[in-house]
Amino acid sequence: MRDFMGFRVGVDIGGTFIDFCLWNEDTAELHSLKVLTTPATPGAELLRGLEILEERHGAAPAQITSFVHGTTVGINTVIQRKGARLAMLATAGFEDVVELARLRMPEAYSLFSRRGAPLVSRDCVFGLRGRILSDGTEEMPLDEESVARAARAARAKGVDGIVVSLLNAYRNPAHEERAAEIARREAPELFVFRSTEVWPVIREYERTTTALINGYVHPKVRDYLDNLIGGLKARGVPAEPLITKSNGGVMSAALGKRNCVSMVLSGTASGVIGAAFLARQARQDRVITLDIGGTSADVALIIGGQPQFGLGEKIGDLPLYIPTVSVTSIGDGGGSIAWVDEFGVLKVGPESAGSDPGPACYGRGGTRPTITDAFTVCGFLGQHELAYGALRPDAALAKAAIDTVAAPMGLSTEAAAEAIIRIAISGMFVEVNKLVARSGVDPRDFALLPFGGAGPMLGCFLARELGVRRVMVPARPGVVSALGGLVADIRNDFIRTLFATAEPAEGPSIAREAAALERQGLAWLREEQRFDGPAIASWFADMRYRGQSFEIEVALPDAAVRAGDTAAIAEAFHAAHEAIYDFADRESPAQIVNLRLVMAGSPPRPAMQAPPRGEGEATPERMLRAYFDDAWHEVPLYRRAALGTGQRFAAPCVVAQDDTTACIPPGFQASVDEMGNIILDAAE
């Protein structure tokens, strides 16, 4: 335990705002703050935010004992294709691994379908002679001269770094290691990454692409983190900064400079971690999280209070094949543009006004109607300020924009606005449906937890469409991602591809492999992260019946893995198979393709102070006019800060607060729970 108390700071950067969460360990108070981003001088907004936190809440830099940061610098580098110039060393005969990808194109029905540009130009891919087989044996030794030649050619191309990814290296990385050594010797000024140090998993295209992403974002991420570390030190912040990861954990910023790929999706992942934390506190077991900002809308499932993890996340059309909190994009958020096709049918998206120019009502040059404009026309926005006073939507500008679609449809402005909301919601419904079908769950068993700047605006409408009976609007929806960083575990994933059969003869070798993984995991936790709390190891395996063409993920009992108890491992697989496919074939041998370890350590978590209790019915600040269900209504406007725990109020209504506005259509009963969440239950 620490002798002195201090402040813990969580910071998350989005497209429009940088969000701060400040936890005072002495008083258990939680504060939040949003500051507009300054794209011209990245990092400046962060320091500005720290100044405000000191002014308002007395958080002196020297008292900041923990600083956790989530950043979009990695993902933006990939999406905007502004990363490093890379060379790649591949197995000769297989140099086109990223050009071929998995063949399938993003749009199956279009003759003009194409993928985005690869992260390495084909003329900077060099073949190496030498071959490792699928069982790890060497068929042909590595031709070291071919490596030296390739490294020199890469230098001549003027690249920033080299990624080495060789066939079957997941089974035996010896050639990759040797090739990387030679490349470093021949081109000492270039950075070098190996596919098997980034994530040593079977599947050459996915492993190679993951390693390429790591190299591609490396210089930008490294510079960004150097600035961050330096900036905090200069201000006298004693805490060593931590970075949130795609897997929902955190790691030291110093490690993030090399292990860049694991922080590429950090913002979306820490939102889910924060939401899961809030859901557990509110004792909500099964939750669909809905994170909507100005430029993105993401959903995730929380089952048993835990986020779901997967390997198949994508950045654009590039696979990011590392364990990642499963998050599904369901659109482009409040900035999605509405338009009318030649048949007179109203559409919303896929075009988005983004954060620049943004919705018309923001008055920053946008003229085309967006979802946010529709909410403004319907009266939910524009009658009070947004984002800590930084913005006030302009109803006249919104109306002018909506009229461009209202006129061709022969609808009134407000009817067109409501139509935009309904169509946007039905589009999100399609995407959420795919997610629940992929996961084999029924949305009606879930509560919806909306957050982000626009989540509570759209959440209730989406809940109605999905048949979800309960919506939980957290106390500070705008800073859930920043909060996620504060409550995340230190966490890393480790993998071995085994292709072992769960039979007694193979038990000892499985136990040996597990022990090696655990040593690796503990070394990371203790030595690299310098974490001295309890280590939590969780085991998983990707398993299948021999001959099956795909694997399923199976959680394995700790004791069974350590003891190499193949009967227990096989049984865990049979049971998981039965749960998905309704049958298990206990006579057939079960195969372990990958054995995986999650090594985690939990830093102490904030205990949040509950907001003050209120009595009886909540009192609205005033009434405002809102349009829904084809008519104008007088509805109460509540101020979030004035709501006490235990208070109740009825829908329809609007709840305004600094970081978001909740729009609550008829059909819900509202109450404030002990943690300050607004719980909305659908009326019977």
Place this chain on the structure above:
Amino acid sequence: MPIDKVTLQILANHCRATAENMAYTLYRTAHSTFVKETEDFTIQLLDAAGHTVGVPMDLGATWYPGLHYGKAMAMIPEYHPGDIAFTNDPYSGFLSTHVPDLHMWKPIFHEGELVCFAAGHIHNTDMGGAVPASLSRALTEVHQEGIRFKPSLLYRQGVLNQELLDVMMLNVRRPEQNMGDLKAFVGALNTGERKVREMIARFGVETLKEGMADLMDYAEHQARDILRSIPDGEYFFSDFADEDGPDGHPARLAVTLRIRDDSAELDFTGSDPQLTSSLNVPTGGNPRHTLMLVGVYYVLFTLNPNLVLNYGLTRPFTCILPEGTVVNPSSPAAVGMRSLTCARLRSLVFGVFGLATPERMPAAPAGSSSIVNVMTHDDRTGHAMIAAINPVVGGGGGMPHGDGTDGSGADAAYLKNTPIEITEAEVPIRFRHYGLASGSGGPGRWRGGLATRMDFEAFTPNTRITARNRDRCRFRAWGILGGGPGAPSRMTLNPGRADERVLNNVDTFSANPGDIVSITSPGGGGRGDPLEREPARVLRDVVCGYVSPEAAETDYGVVIRSETVDEPATQALRARRRGKAPAPHFRFGPEREAFERIWNREAYDALTAILASLPIHWRHFVKRRLMETVKTEGGGAAAVRVAWAGLLETLPQLGALQLRALRPERRLAAE
């Protein structure tokens, strides 16, 4: 009364959500590689009459958004809640179009009224019959292609027809795979029913029914809008499959596209006769059969990316499919490899629409995707095994504003490969090469997409290899508007060795330890004059190894010296090369040009007239005999008639048969 257009869009989203939900349920719980890796399955939401009103966009094959279940559906007299019907017989209602494709449909009732159906198909790896996987070009009758079921109830009011299922499972080679997929399929249909019930609760049954009709009107309207934007006129095009059977002659597919305002007729008269191989496409003469319109779906979606995919798209189109031809065979013609012909039908449609609206269409995509399977013994376990290896797919055609995609794309964009590392871990073969084939893209202002080449080595004796859909080894993917054709496909055993064997379109063969199988797909066609391509792009292709420095000069007129463009030399060369004559619309390459010097359009017209006058079972035979006889260039129709007269002399019975063949009742009434 039509529903309002806001509700229509919301309903469209909900219909799609239902279809996506079913597709994900099937995909998540299915077992076979065909469903899991190749995604050879489809899902439909149908109205009460069996018209497709909704399909998924994310998963599955692209062939059936306009599918109509009507005829097959009507072969079951009555439906009750809890029924699930199925068929895989290509000749019972022309729904399933080869035996491995099992279609199923489940009626959904509301208060006693049939509202709609949840439906779809899966491709079973094997349905029994003469060869493993049930498919080979060499088969001659549908009876050899596996066990068939006419439309029957698999579930009758919720009760499984176990006896029928037992018959199926007894006759197939991998019953556990078929069972696993079948269960997943039933689960998907049940999911569809649940989702439809939610839609009824949300919208009301009348709105749902009206909305389904309106959605088809909406799609029809979109299709008609596109047709109106294309000039009226009559456009003719033909394309060729290399062979009409093992060691065969070219198989011709021909179409006359007649666009009148907002509707179009696709007249396939002039296509080859019904074949005695399994390349026939069973349509029953249905003027809107979905297999004939797959190319049309692509064209429409390409011209309007917001297209709603459902049966309404097919309404402006009428296909003329003469009976006894490759596009309307009579039972019991074999149909297993109709996918090879379907690939040619798509390029046929792309080509004819390219004539009608050249500024908006791409050149030909590679057009032949080999599906490769290996049957062998695993020495590590001693077990026999069948494994699907990567499909070998070629690139897209040059587009109006970009190069064709390399290695896959266009109408093959839905296929996926299997990682080399997964295959090597499971199958006793080793890959020696998997990459893009240099120089294979048709030259053009916009280059055709490159082919892929895959080489692998066998390690056990008698490794049986099947490579289905092999085509375009002779006739290339054509270029347009001055662009050149792509390189032909090629399949070789032991390339460059003394024991090299060129296999090309052979679809099954054996390999032994040490043998190397090399398969190269076709490349895509180029679009526009290659002399107009920016030298910088040509340079980049050379630097990347996509185009050789020699080809840069000969095809593109770009002179490259040590990785830079020699500008003056390039300008001079291009000035010399630029011809006066306008380029023909198509460039087919020397192989087709040589063939058409003998078999030009007039010669084919004569052949078509002769064959149409004969009984169906004589047609393919007569075609082959005439093709063997007519060998001189420029003979045209006269040479064909002379050869026919010669044949009549040796086979005088043909004269009498010619008259009898034209009895009117033999023509199937069009729908």
